[in-house]
Amino acid sequence: xxxxxxxxxxxxxxxxxxxxxxxxxxxxxxxxxxxxxxxxxxxxxxxxxxxxxxxxxxxxxxxxxxxxxxxxxxxxxxxxxxxxxxxxxxxxxxxxxxxxxxxxxxxxxxxxxxxxxxxxxxxxxxxxxxxxxxxxxxxxxxxxxxxxxxxxxxxxxxxxxxxxxxxxxxxxxxxxxxxxxxxxxxxxxxxxxxxxxxxxxxxxxxxxxxxxxxxxxxxxxxxxxxxxxxxxxxxxxxxxxxxxxxxxxxxxxxxxxxxxxxxxxxxxxxxxxxxxxxxxxxxxxxxxxxxxxxxxxxxxxxxxx
Numbered sequence: 001x002x003x004x005x006x007x008x009x010x011x012x013x014x015x016x017x018x019x020x021x022x023x024x025x026x027x028x029x030x031x032x033x034x035x036x037x038x039x040x041x042x043x044x045x046x047x048x049x050x051x052x053x054x055x056x057x058x059x060x061x062x063x064x065x066x067x068x069x070x071x072x073x074x075x076x077x078x079x080x081x082x083x084x085x086x087x088x089x090x091x092x093x094x095x096x097x098x099x100x101x102x103x104x105x106x107x108x109x110x111x112x113x114x115x116x117x118x119x120x121x122x123x124x125x126x127x128x129x130x131x132x133x134x135x136x137x138x139x140x141x142x143x144x145x146x147x148x149x150x151x152x153x154x155x156x157x158x159x160x161x162x163x164x165x166x167x168x169x170x171x172x173x174x175x176x177x178x179x180x181x182x183x184x185x186x187x188x189x190x191x192x193x194x195x196x197x198x199x200x201x202x203x204x205x206x207x208x209x210x211x212x213x214x215x216x217x218x219x220x221x222x223x224x225x226x227x228x229x230x231x232x233x234x235x236x237x238x239x240x241x242x243x244x245x246x247x248x249x250x251x252x253x254x255x256x257x258x259x260x261x262x263x264x265x266x267x268x269x270x271x272x273x274x275x276x277x278x279x280x281x282x283x284x285x286x287x288x289x290x291x292x293x294x295x296x297x298x299x300x301x302x303x304x305x
Contacts, residue, residue, distance in 0.1 A: 011038030017080040018042045020049040021087025024245050028270045029086045030056040032151030041078050066105035072140045084147045085239045130239045146237040156288040158264035162276045163285030174261045177228035185232030192229045210251040217255025226259040231266035245270040253282040264288040
């Protein structure tokens with residue numbers, strides 16, 4: 001699905017729903033909604049979302065990860081017509097021993113997830129599960145929208161965002177990693193790969209971006225790796241957009257990685273100024289590219305050379 005450019009003006013007091021997972025991203029979306037004159041109904045996912053969200057909410061509640069009916073009812077009860085998903089869901093928790101005893105679904109959740117977890121047509125891919133949730137919301141009158149409909153300023157622009165221009169070897173690694181990451185995304189496995197000298201060190205799966213990067217650091221103690229994170233070719237921009245925050249850069253620093261390459265116009269940058277400052281302090285280059293990653297030659301002004 002192609003991204004929909006959306007540059008909203010004033011929201012005129014509209015109450016926007018946020019289904020909030022882990023990380024700083026939900027707070028950044030809530031802040032953007034408030035800057036545009038909107039109000040926020042934040043529904044935090046238990047065991048995921050940050051308590052610091054409370055001051056940003058006009059209405060707040062909490063819900064289990066599989067309580068789809070309760071989530072829809074919360075938004076409908078407060079008059080929410082448009083909502084967005086923001087923040088990571090730790091999918092690995094759903095595969096823990098007896099996970100469903102803690103994350104019991106409600107009736108709507110059972111109907112939503114039955115084909116994916118129980119029936120012979122099991123399909124636990126991220127796209128399939130998230131699309132099923134969005135369909136359940138839409139069917140009950142709450143439209144799930146891309147977060148960038150309310151916070152377009154979080155989208156990465158093309159250019160050199162931090163650090164030094166890429167060397168020839170780093171450009172080759174970006175292009176190589178880009179092809180791998182796009183194929184990984186096409187298969188709906190993950191969005192991130194770590195490479196060095198055109199050798200794949202780590203590919204993201206259920207563990208998530210941060211652990212993928214840290215695993216590469218354990219495998220390559222010499223450091224100097226290139227991390228590439230891109231959108232899936234079939235990316236649904238209502239959910240699971242590639243997102244970069246300080247936590248991502250902390251993982252790069254811990255692994256002694258040198259480069260982070262992301263996809264311009266298809267990646268969320270949370271706390272952009274903080275990212276640039278952290279990258280400068282730790283000698284990390286961040287580039288945001290379009291196309292197939294071949295445009296990896298950037299001058300110091302952040303323009304394609």
